Amino acid sequence: MAAPRRRSGLVLVLALLALLAGGVAYWAWDRWQGFQQDPLPGLQAGDGYVVAQGDSFLRVLGKLREAGVHTGTDLEWQVLARQLGAAGRLHVGEYALAPGMSARDVLTNMRDGRVVRHRFTLVEGWNIRELRAALAREPLLQHDSAELDDAALMATLEQPGVHPEGRFLPETYLFTRGDSDLDILRRASSALERALDEAWSTRADDLPLQTREDALVLASIVEKETGIPEERPAIAGVFVRRLQLGMRLQTDPTVIYGMGEAFDGNIRRRDLQTDTPYNTYTRDGLPPTPIAMVGADALRAATRPADGDALFFVAVGDGSGRHVFSRTYAEHNVAVREYVRRYRERFGPR
Template identity: 60%
Template sequence: MAGAKRGCLVVLAMGLLLAVLVAAAGAWLWQRQAQFATTPVTPSVASVTVASGDSFSTVLGKLRAAGVDEGRDLQWQLLARQLDAAGKLKVGEYALEPALTPRELLLRMRQGKVLQYRITIVEGWNIRQLRAALNRAQPLLHKTTAMGDGELMEALGFAGQHPEGRFLPETYIYQRGDSDLDVLKRAHAAMEQALSSAWESRAEGLPLASPYELLTLASIIEKETGLAAERPQIAGVFVRRLKLGMRLQTDPTIIYGIGSSYDGNIRKSHLTTDTPYNTYTRAGLTPTPIAMPGRAALRAAAQPAAGDALYFVAIGDGSGAHAFSASYAEHTAAVARYLQRLRQNRNEAVPQ
């Protein structure tokens, strides 16, 4: 009887020892797993891409190829199950930052926090400048490079529409796999919304027959404005000129008409040669916008400042500000002051 008791005690002791060993091993493994999950990775490249149909093993293989050597495959698989990420990784490109831990990386992939890129359409850009910027943007897919402007607008679903002025200047976010058409579709939709809003809020009595005419006027205002606060005043000058039947006589329209051959100088021949964009020889607005106007220019065109000024000329002090005049005599005097300051600045710039 005593021997049986001793045997039971030995078995019990061995069971307890085994349980302690299992618990200790479990604690050690848990500690190792926790340490793995929170230790920053050390990749050799900046990003990794999860493609459609990739299994977790495939993604792990891509991480290994990207220099992520931390942890055993089993540890990654256990972590993925713990985070409910296995089989739920979102397609896209993910940044591999040196301070990123395996836990943070898998959470990003599960939540779809992909690497994002930005492209800014600058206020006053024309369509040539916009397309050149898109062609330079990486890693944007370039689907429109070989397209003419007409083909581009057809690809966007707006066949026959002139592209100038149709894309709202803003910063647009895209990710790997997006194309220039994707960005342009969003910029076009944003301009449609901004233009509609400006048209709905327009002041009464504007000499504008359609939203497109407002867009055209806004583009001219955008190109003439050197000081943002002056947009409504410049708009007021152009609106009063349109009401009186005066020619707009604005140099940016001349430059747009010259096109890519413009060398930085407007000559007398440019002012006297009649073209659809010569507002010195033709009354009214140009046949199309001449640039991409921003929201502020659209608002200025829709709600121009009141006043009696019909002329403006740069002050020439480097601020971009203008002198506004109600009469031609006042304007002539302002032009003389501008030219005098211009000569003075040039003389001061010549080495003695």
Template identity: 65%
Template sequence: MSRKRKGGCLGVVFKLFVLLVLVAAAAAFWLWQRYDGFADAPMSGIENGEALVVASGDTVPAVVRKLREAGVVEGDSLEWRALARQLGAAGRLQVGEYELKPGMTPRELLEMVRDGRIVQRRFTIVEGWNIRELRAALKRVAELEQESAGLDDAALMKAIGHAGQHPEGRFLPETYAYTRGDSDLDVLRRAHEAMAKALDAAWARRSKDSVLKTPDEMLVLASIVEKETGVSAERPQIAGLFERRLRIGMRLQTDPTVIYGLGAAYDGNIRKRDLTTDTPYNTYTRPGLPPTPIAMPGVDALNAVANPAPGDHLYFVAVGDGSGRHLFARTLAEHEANVRAYLQNYRKARQAESQ
């Protein structure tokens, strides 16, 4: 073969090689553009309120299948796996529920799942709820596993690790975060622990001359103060008034305890026969504190009982104007005058409502 022909063949081979390199480069560039456009392009098919649930053992292809079921069509399995490797998400998918938002990109979604930014839901225990109201509210939360269904109060307390303890007043009114897979018992455990800490802290700060003998007595009185007023500034006054009654042996005579003792029989009205019918919770017929709390007291009520306001008031009655405030009195005569004022204000308020 002549040198000329040999040189010509080498030239053709070189040109083919260069062509192949250019084609490969173009293909790589096209693939990169497609991949880059996929990673940062908003996903279609997502509506407000949708969620992605990553279960234990889920891989990237499993997540992609769930996204397809949710209506996401962008990207093939190869692109999703490549993006997951680039972001360090492959093999690090965190179990939980994730909020899908319209306009989010595949990159944002995989970073969210990699970092475990799961949906945080919230449940609020309201100050003054009793255990029946608390359990009914928990039952309405569809996202919580209902593990307490069928348990009576005693079995419930045993299930959360406090067998033999009465449940009333034992759960601190606060807002608690929970995630998918949590149960109603999980929330109750956290609320019980929070109340135990709040009660310990209030007991440690109590007035040195407190008439209360135990933290449980403080919890009982705080629950009464919680139910007697929704006006935060009045709680120390009412706590001080009840302390003085306990100290001199005067009966508490507080309607909320009577109402609690009536239970489901209470129809919204408290009658004279209710005040004279003896129950363990009737503080008109029995001296001292009732046997258990009557509601869930908040931190303000606990602090009020720990450090009640000084004074010599022994009586109080609602103002009757709808404000929730009270009139305080030192003597029975002053109190009876306040009661007359209350009745007058109450009638005026009712007349205004009817007009």
């Protein structure tokens, strides 16, 4: 009669062990699922880390720990990496950590190379000195152009003998940490060539411009003369008519460019009378090179200027940046006097 009791006890023990094993398995499964999918605790906006060339998976995991990721064992991270196909396929670059990310998100980002992309903006109207200074101030770029003068820079960009002014299209360019400043310049140079080709191929008939380079030079003057997009075709129209009539352009931005670093913020009568290759008060035609970087709108304005009969323009003087356009010199003098009056009302006598 004792044997059935022993068998019942064994069954009970086995049942308890099965329940325990099932509980452990459920706990392990639940832990595993939570490790993969639950938001990693403690992450703050702006956290991140860098996967460098040659980093092992354990080295990257150490960087994650340093960045505040303490969830999961090394083994769990390795198993998940193999499951996701990320082991041995981590892309070099900078990665962001953000609240709400899971371990699966972190590994998937590294597997797929979803690196942080930064922005560098080339501003319309910048000259080459301003562009190079801005690149030098960007700490996330590698500064491979720092030791190159302008001529060596253009040779490196496969444009030997080309003046660097105006050869880069103002846009916002994305880059990753450690990219070279030369990469941004190459992309901006290629973008400028495409925009210039497009503008020149759709140019108006009978322009007094012989080459696409002439169009680039004129566009740079238009770019510096107004920050009002809708005024650019009208400004270009004034300069085109002057070129057609053989009048000098007489535009202050070219004089200022020719003064270089001697320009102190003011342009005086003697500056207008001092001859340089860029002084359009003393020389006929277009200056020898662009004077600034130009946007696509300025290129379109230079190649498709607005019709009209205005030959002069002057700022309104009310702070809007807009201009008054005049057909005759007498009308222009009236507009200039009005500009001076408004200027003195705003700022007092010069």
